[in-house]
Amino acid sequence: MQALTAGVALVGLAGYLIYLGMQIRDAYDKDIVGCKTSGDCEGATQLFLSDYELQVFLASVLLISVPALIGLFWGAPLITRELEGGTHRLVWNQSVSRTRWLVVKLSFIALASVIVVGVFSLLLTWAASPYDLVQGERFGAMGFMSRNITPLAYAVFAFVLAVTMGLLIRRTLPAMVVALAVVAAFQVITSFGIRPHLQEPSTATVALEADTEFKAIRDENSKMQIKGYNISGAWMLDSTHTMLEADNKPFTVAQYEKECFNGDMDKVKACLATKNLHLDVAYQPANRYWRFQWIEFAGYLALSGLLVAFCIARIRRPLF
Known part of the structure; x- marks a missing residue:
């Protein structure tokens, strides 16, 4: 039965x-x-x-x-x-x-x-x-x-x-x-x-360019973060990533509001691209x-x- x-x-x-x-x-x-x-x-x-x-x-x-x-x-x-x-x-x-x-x-x-x-x-x-x-x-x-x-x-x-x-x-x-x-x-x-x-996750330093795709920008403890950045096919172990300057110091909310805050996301991305920012990401590769x-x-x-x-x-x- x-x-x-x-x-x-x-x-x-x-x-x-x-x-x-x-x-x-x-x-x-x-x-x-x-x-x-x-x-x-x-x-x-x-x-x-x-x-x-x-x-x-x-x-x-x-x-x-x-x-x-x-x-x-x-x-x-x-x-x-x-x-x-x-x-x-x-x-x-x-x-x-x-x-x-x-x-x-x-x-x-x-x-x-x-x-x-x-x-x-x-x-x-x-x-x-x-x-x-x-x-x-x-x-x-x-x-x-x-x-x-x-x-x-x-x-x-x-x-x-x-x-x-x-x-x-x-x-x-x-x-x-x-x-x-x-x-x-x-x-x-x-x-x-x-x-x-x-398996030990792979890591990468990703430059924040004007054409970098992500879903949203947020602030966390006075640090600016992006949410929803993905490497195609990979398993991203973190959903948010802190924006880092060339010396690895976090890009702060105050800097963002003073220099790049704008209601137009394309203009925000273009502004952020001029600040020489990057992301440190950990992921499991697609392969x-x-x-x-x-x-x-x-x-x-x-x-x-x-x-x-x-x-x-x-x-x-x-x-x-």
Whole structure:
């Protein structure tokens, strides 16, 4: 029944993602590629992103949630339902050893999890690829966790973790709650605490020119900063950067108001370009994307392997 439910849900999601992918591709060909003839590429880009931002976001959230749901409904009850029903006394005293019973169960359901999440990830990666190309934020938390190969490792980890929680807690509902909390915590910690430091960030000194693109200017503690500066395809580790003079002293609010303050952003940029200002930026280059995908994939599989080893050792104890 669980496999049938997952199959029906996957078919429905697959149909929607194929439809969404075709829509995005049509809009990309019409608005983004076609804007070269109209000349208004900036407006076309913003319209394209706003039209599909919600759909891609919701699909990404759903895919990120799938591993946790697999853990809850497939992993947590795997052992606890035997313990709660007392059937473990019969099941684990047959010719099939406890170890073999557990390994077969884990292998079969983990493979099913990988297939379900893998198909969904493949379709979402295909459907959202034009959107991701225009947006240019492949390292973003939502996009990174829901594209390509990392969701497969999340699925295995969430499933095995839920089985482990069930083995330790021995009650289905509490095991589901704890497993959900731990999986969510791992995803947050990995995205914001570990992934930025998987490799030493690259640094660069960027001259502030009249054509330097950024979203806004702001002041912070009497220092002028720009917000939204990006290197194409890279993962910017800071959203704001302080304007620095040639001697690396911060360009102050007082200097800005006296010398460059103006309601016209183009004139402000032209004025700032004459002050010999620069930015010190830290970022992860675009060419590290797949390296990070494989590192995270391998890391979650390694954690899953450790949990499997623990479960095998635990289930063989006389306590059961």
